[in-house]
Amino acid sequence: MSERTRSESLTGTIVAAFPEYADPPGDPFELLTSWLSAAEQNGVREPRALALATADEHGRTSSRVVVLSRITPSGLVFATHRDSRKGRELAVNPWASGVLYWRETSQQVVVAGPVRLLPDDEADAMWAARPPFTHAMTTASRQSHPLTDVAALRAKAHLLGAEPLPRPDNYAGYVLEPAEIEFWANGSDRLHERLHYERLGYDRDDTGWHTTRLQP
Numbered sequence: 001m002s003e004r005t006r007s008e009s010l011t012g013t014i015v016a017a018f019p020e021y022a023d024p025p026g027d028p029f030e031l032l033t034s035w036l037s038a039a040e041q042n043g044v045r046e047p048r049a050l051a052l053a054t055a056d057e058h059g060r061t062s063s064r065v066v067v068l069s070r071i072t073p074s075g076l077v078f079a080t081h082r083d084s085r086k087g088r089e090l091a092v093n094p095w096a097s098g099v100l101y102w103r104e105t106s107q108q109v110v111v112a113g114p115v116r117l118l119p120d121d122e123a124d125a126m127w128a129a130r131p132p133f134t135h136a137m138t139t140a141s142r143q144s145h146p147l148t149d150v151a152a153l154r155a156k157a158h159l160l161g162a163e164p165l166p167r168p169d170n171y172a173g174y175v176l177e178p179a180e181i182e183f184w185a186n187g188s189d190r191l192h193e194r195l196h197y198e199r200l201g202y203d204r205d206d207t208g209w210h211t212t213r214l215q216p
Contacts, residue, residue, distance in 0.1 A: 014042050016105040018185045021193045024211045028181045028197040032109060033071050035183065036100075044102045050078060051099040052176075054089040054115075062089065068100070069126060075177040076111060077118070079126050082170045084143035090115050096176055106186030111178040113199075118173035127167035136160035139168050182214070192216040 016038060020031050039047040048068040055061045062085055069077040076098065080087050090096065097112035118126075130138075140157040147153060178199070185193040194214035201208070 014105045016042065016107055016185065018183075018193050020183075021185070021195055021213070024195055024197075026209065028178070028183075028209060029071060029073060031183060032181065035107065035109060036068075036071065039102050039105060039107070042105055044104045047100070047102060049100070050076065051101065052078070052086065053097045054086045055093050055095070056089050057092045062086065069173070072175065074116075075113065075175045077126075077173060077175050079123070079171065079173050081143040081168075082117075082172045083145075086144075087170075087172070090174065098176060108184045110182040110184070111176060111180070113177050113179035115174050115176050118175055123171065123173040124167050126173045127171055128164070132164040133162050135165040136162065138171065139165055142170075187216065190216060
């Protein structure tokens with residue numbers, strides 16, 4: 001891609017095919033799974049880095065990057081502490097938006113929708129899948145709370161050792177159930193390909209989606 005045609009803010013060098021733009025599948029999760037798999041195969045460095053935005057009861061937003069654990073037929077699964085800032089915000093305002101941005105392929109996926117707390121057994125499985133060396137600090141830390149003594153927290157985690165530990169009560173799994181999903185692919189002539197899906201209803205028996213191509 002030449003300097004004259006490259007978008008101002010994008011430096012991707014891999015041209016990712018987007019045939020679904022012309023013929024969108026009925027299920028956006030099929031496309032999302034395909035894009036994520038392609039991103040991993042194309043060497044995107046952090047394909048599961050999900051920039052997640054939440055808001056408190058006053059509408060004041062906060063953002064951070066979380067790991068996308070997996071994609072299910074319901075939505076995008078991630079984990080966090082229930083008493084972290086995002087956990088507290090989701091407790092009073094269970095709605096979030098997220099962005100998967102892949103610089104190497106000049107693609108992004110934007111999702112927004114309600115967020116649901118997963119059952120304990122699913123949280124247990126997510127905890128067990130984490131590398132055991134992460135258990136100690138995750139157990140010792142109260143995420144997002146003030147840190148007054150770095151050495152004391154490190155010592156507390158050290159005492160817990162490097163072996164697998166039981167899941168802390170405040171470690172939870174969540175699923176963001178998209179009400180809308182947008183797939184964005186860079187266009188060398190600035191005609192970016194934007195495919196937007198909007199859920200037809202919030203009834204869990206209603207699985208239909210409305211698709212629209214958006215202007216860049």
